[in-house]
Amino acid sequence: MDAYGHVNNAVFIRYLEEARIDFLFRPEKDFKQGSVVARHEIDYKRQLVHRHHPVDIELWVSQIRAASFTISYEVKDDDLVYVRASTVVVPFDFEAQRPRRITEEEREFLEGFRDDEDEAVAA
Numbered sequence: 001m002d003a004y005g006h007v008n009n010a011v012f013i014r015y016l017e018e019a020r021i022d023f024l025f026r027p028e029k030d031f032k033q034g035s036v037v038a039r040h041e042i043d044y045k046r047q048l049v050h051r052h053h054p055v056d057i058e059l060w061v062s063q064i065r066a067a068s069f070t071i072s073y074e075v076k077d078d079d080l081v082y083v084r085a086s087t088v089v090v091p092f093d094f095e096a097q098r099p100r101r102i103t104e105e106e107r108e109f110l111e112g113f114r115d116d117e118d119e120a121v122a123a
Contacts, residue, residue, distance in 0.1 A: 006047040012083050013040065016073055019057040020087060023071070023113075033100065038068060039088040048075070048082045055082065061113040062086065067101050069110055 024035065048055060056076055063070040068090045075083040093100040102110070 006049050009042070009044060012042060012044075012075065012085070015055070015057060015075060016040070016042075016085055016087060019059050019073065020071055020089070023059055024089075033103070034092045034094045035089050036092045037087055038090045040085065041087075042083055042085040044083055045081050059113075060115045061110045062115050064102065064107060064110050064114070067091065067099050069102065072115065 057073055058076065059071055059073045061069055062072040068088055070086050070088050072086045073084070074081050075085070091100045091102055091106065092098070
């Protein structure tokens with residue numbers, strides 16, 4: 001909460017990070033080979049006032065390329081949207097210190113969460 005009594009814009013980045021980590025490190029698939037954030041885009045639609053109950057974050061995969069993918073989000077309560085955002089994630093080889101291509105297994109996992117049919121998964 002900031003001086004105005006609402007959730008500060010920087011806190012939303014942490015909310016998105018928590019949702020993204022929960023998504024990418026699920027028991028059935030995780031990106032153990034590593035990944036890094038290349039870009040964040042956030043559209044603040046309305047203020048979220050401090051409260052003691054959680055806010056919902058829906059996320060889905062909106063784009064898959066050879067060496068990156070985009071996760072899109074909505075931070076919301078029912079139909080009331082506070083933030084729309086996206087994150088470009090790049091698979092990364094930390095040993096070689098360079099980006100890497102998405103593996104076939106990772107692509108298959110990500111395809112299951114594509115927004116082709118406007119479906120989103122709650123995180």
